[in-house]
Amino acid sequence: MRNGPRLRRRLWWVVFGVFSILLLVDFSAQQIQQTVVRGSVSATDLKSDVCSCRFTQPRLQEQSNSRTARTRDHAIFDLPSRDRGWRWLVVSFISAEWQSRYGSFQGDVYEFGVASGNSITAIREAFAEYGLPRPRIWGFDSFQGLPPELPGISRPLGWASGTYDSSRQGTSGYSCDRTPSGGVKCKGSARPLTFEEQIRNMDYTHKFTRKDTNFIQGFYNMSLTAELPVHLGMRPALYVDIDCDLYVSTYQALDWLFSSKLIVPGTLIGYDDWCLTTLGTAGESRAHIEIARKYKVKFRCVVGGCSNKMLLPGPKHNFHTMVSSKLLNPVFVVETIGHNVDEGMLTYPTKCEQQSNHWQQV
Ligand SMILES: C[S@@+](CC[C@H](N)C(=O)[O-])C[C@H]1O[C@@H](n2cnc3c(N)ncnc32)[C@H](O)[C@@H]1O
Numbered sequence: 001m002r003n004g005p006r007l008r009r010r011l012w013w014v015v016f017g018v019f020s021i022l023l024l025v026d027f028s029a030q031q032i033q034q035t036v037v038r039g040s041v042s043a044t045d046l047k048s049d050v051c052s053c054r055f056t057q058p059r060l061q062e063q064s065n066s067r068t069a070r071t072r073d074h075a076i077f078d079l080p081s082r083d084r085g086w087r088w089l090v091v092s093f094i095s096a097e098w099q100s101r102y103g104s105f106q107g108d109v110y111e112f113g114v115a116s117g118n119s120i121t122a123i124r125e126a127f128a129e130y131g132l133p134r135p136r137i138w139g140f141d142s143f144q145g146l147p148p149e150l151p152g153i154s155r156p157l158g159w160a161s162g163t164y165d166s167s168r169q170g171t172s173g174y175s176c177d178r179t180p181s182g183g184v185k186c187k188g189s190a191r192p193l194t195f196e197e198q199i200r201n202m203d204y205t206h207k208f209t210r211k212d213t214n215f216i217q218g219f220y221n222m223s224l225t226a227e228l229p230v231h232l233g234m235r236p237a238l239y240v241d242i243d244c245d246l247y248v249s250t251y252q253a254l255d256w257l258f259s260s261k262l263i264v265p266g267t268l269i270g271y272d273d274w275c276l277t278t279l280g281t282a283g284e285s286r287a288h289i290e291i292a293r294k295y296k297v298k299f300r301c302v303v304g305g306c307s308n309k310m311l312l313p314g315p316k317h318n319f320h321t322m323v324s325s326k327l328l329n330p331v332f333v334v335e336t337i338g339h340n341v342d343e344g345m346l347t348y349p350t351k352c353e354q355q356s357n358h359w360q361q362v
Contacts, residue, residue: 050225050227050228050231051216051218051222051223051224051225051227051228052218052222052223053216053217053218053222053223054195054216054217054218055214055215055216055217055228055232056199056210056214056215057210057214057232058136058210058211058214058232058233059209059210059211068133069103069133070095070098070103070130070131070132070133071131072130072131073131074092074095074096074098074130075095075129075130077092077129085119085122085327086270086272086304086327086328086329086331087119087122087123087126087241087270088122088126089303089304089327089331090123090126090239090241090268090270090303090331091123091126091127091129091130091132092126092130092303093268093302093303093331093333094130094132094238094239094268095130095131095132098132101266102238102266105236105238105266106235106236107135107235107236107237107238107239107264107266107267108135108136108137108138108234108235108236108237108238109123109135109136109137109138109237109238109239109240109241110137110138110140110237110239110240110241110257110262111123111137111138111139111140111240111241111243112140112141112220112240112241112242112243112244112249112250112253113140113141113164113241113242113243113244113245113249113272114139114140114141114143114166114215115141115164115166115169116166116169116198116201116202116205117139117202117205117206117208119241119243119272120137120139120206120208120213121206123135123137123239123241124137124213134212135212135238135239136212136213136214136235137212137213137214138214138215138216138232138234139213139214139215139216140215140216140220140223140224140244140253141166141215141216141217141244142217142218142219143166143167143195143198143215143217144162144165144166144167144192145161145162145163145164145165145166145167146159146160146161146162146163146164146244146245146246146249147161147219147221147246147248147249148160148161148248149246149247149248150247150248153247153248153281153282153286154277154278154281154282154361154362155245155246155247155277155282155283155361155362156276156277156359156360156361156362157179157359157360157361157362158179158185158359159245159246164245165186165192166193166198167192167193167194167198168186168192168193174186174187175187195215195217199215202215214232216228216232220244220249220252220253220256221252224252224253224256226259226260228260229260229262234260234262235262236261236262236263236264236267237257237262237263237264237267238266238267238268239267239268239269239270240253240254240257240263240267240268240269240270241270241272242254242269242270242271242272242273242284243272243273245272245273245276245283245284246283247277247282247283247284247286247287250271250283250284250287250288251286251287251290251291254269254287254288254291255291255294258291258294258295258297258337263334263337264334264337265334265335265336265337266333266334267333267334268302268331268332268333268334269288269299269331269332269334270304270329270330270331270332271284271285271288271329271330271331272284272329274288274305274328274329274330274352275305275328275329275348275351275352275353275355275356276355276356276359277356277361278356278361279348279352279353279356280348282361285348288332288343289343292341292342292343292344293341295337295338296337296338296339296340296341297334297336297337297341297342298334298335298336298337298339298340298341298342298344299332299333299334299335299342299343299344299345300332300333300335300342300344301330301331301332301344301345302331302332302333303330303331304327304328304329304330304331305327305328305329305330305349305351305352306330306344306345306349307345307347307349308349308350308351310349311328311349311351328349328351328352328355330344330345332344332345
């Protein structure tokens with residue numbers, strides 16, 4: 001009988017012990033969670049066990065699967081006034097086609113060639129101005145500049161290996177000037193910024209957070225692995241922004257996207273440097289053609305420098321009624337995959353050819 005209270009006391013200690021352990025486990029889980037979800041990067045965020053690269057860890061638990069409705073009707077903006085770049089044309093297309101095509105499209109934005117993050121901000125600002133839901137963006141870069149081009153393929157003189165090295169931009173004792181051959185010439189001996197430091201700077205300048213903007217560091221031949229899309233929870237591409245200049249980089253980026261099935265009918269692909277290399281035999285245009293053939297893609301050029309007609313000054317009589325005579329960059333929509341090949345551009349616009357011839361190619 002005297003054992004009764006002792007037994008109860010013991011039972012009470014057991015319950016108390018289990019409760020404390022549960023509390024401790026929950027606290028540790030929250031600590032880990034906080035490391036992953038907070039806005040800045042930590043070593044945990046950057047660890048990679050799927051590629052010989054580093055990446056920031058997205059806040060997947062906060063990502064909604066349903067797209068919120070747009071907040072504004074499609075508007076017509078006058079481009080390129082008010083300093084709006086060609087990427088606004090892309091977002092204008094998405095906005096104009098929102099009801100019929102993109103409202104139910106569960107897609108992400110992929111940018112190849114991030115450097116200091118300015119073009120990601122341009123994309124995000126355009127989405128906001130058109131009243132579209134904030135997209136989730138993935139940025140891929142070595143954060144050390146360009147790799148060498150493949151032997152036998154030409155490139156503008158200024159695009160030597162190491163050009164656009166963002167690890168030194170903005171560091172004291174280091175300055176860069178644009179060259180007439182389309183590159184940048186830099187001087188100085190500043191310590192290169194680490195990937196982590198570059199992310200911190202971009203987060204500070206552009207207000208990026210891991211909720212909607214994440215980065216994969218590394219040269220594409222190493223960083224674009226088959227496991228990456230599943231590991232990071234990537235969704236089909238709503239828009240792919242190609243700003244990695246070289247043939248080799250563009251080919252690797254597109255090949256990875258198509259082989260991972262991240263590009264689907266409806267995906268838009270915009271090229272920042274299409275007209276800066278020899279057309280069809282080098283640069284982004286060559287990679288585009290080869291990928292169209294490899295994956296039997298039917299492309300349709302929809303905005304920007306698609307044809308001479310689209311580059312005539314003045315408003316166009318189609319959905320993106322806006323001035324775009326200076327915006328040579330072509331943007332293609334993927335119509336079908338695995339059936340007919342159509343590169344989406346039969347002849348290059350004269351202005352594009354002129355620009356390609358203007359730069360010295362080596
Ligand atoms: C012209 S810059 C991008 C500029 C940026 N989009 C902007 O508007 O601020 C080109 C970028 O592509 C990156 N890049 C090119 N080829 C690459 C490759 N094969 N792997 C990783 N990064 C690459 C370079 O590091 C460089 O930062």
